[in-house]
Amino acid sequence: MTFHDMSLVERLLIARRGTSYFAQRLSEVTDSELDGATLLAGWTGRHLVAHVGYNAAALCRLMDWASSGEETPMYESPQQRGREIDEGSTLSAAAIRNLFDHTVARLDEKWRTASESAWAAEVRTAQGRTVPASETIWMRTREVWIHAVDLGNGGRFADFPEVVNEGLLTDIVGMWRKKGEGSGLVLAVDGREPIAVTDEATTTTVSGGLEAVTRWAAGRGSIGSTVDGAIDEPPRWL
Ligand code: ZN
Secondary structure (H helix, E strand, C coil): CCHHHCCHHHHHHHHHHHHHHHHHHHHCCCCHHHHCECCCCCCEHHHHHHHHHHHHHHHHHHHHHHHHCCCCCCCCCHHHHHHHHHHHCCCCHHHHHHHHHHHHHHHHHHHHHCCHHHHHCEEECCCCCEEECCHHHHHHHHHHHHHHHHCCCCCCHHHCCHHHHHHHHHHHHHHHHHHCCCCCEEEEECCCCCEECCCCCCCEEEEECHHHHHHHHCCCCCCCCEEEECCCCCCCCC
8 A cells, every 4th residue: 555545544643653753863963963964965953954844834834725725835936945944044953943843733733624625625836746735744754754864863764664665765766757867777675576767778776675775766875775787876856
């Protein structure tokens, strides 16, 4: 069963588990460690946590849009999104932690009170995709689980529910195909049918457990996977 085939209740549970997982990692980072680097180039812990908070706020706007029918986009523009993160990163550590807690609670409230018609209402993501508002659950799920790893203090793809790693890998391969990336690349997950990203002859095979191959494909390093071939860095997917 894929994430999208699960019931709303089950999907919300996985998103909330991801939030708890992120919150746990965050609670183990000291204020001064938040000034340090993360797995994301150019982003400190402050940028990362501010971003995760503002992402929840942006998803609240999509839920508002779904409930009211009045268009409230995630972000005004990519520039506004970037500026918000830069400014957020200058807040005190305590304020950044509050931002995270507060926006998580707000999004959870929107989810708890959404009507059936709101869940089904169409909204547009920052990437320009038109999706039902229920897609916010998957969007948030991806964010909290992956960014928990990006904090760089022990978060592991191996801790993700299998259905999350499967959904991530499907999304990533789909994005590569849409962008015409990943020519010659084959992802060979242990115990599964290998995935050829394109029809071209294989030049590189990345193999390992689902969590390791997903980690590599998501651009978070090759821990646990074997990369055999010319492509050492995965194509960008976002
Ligand atoms: Zn993000």
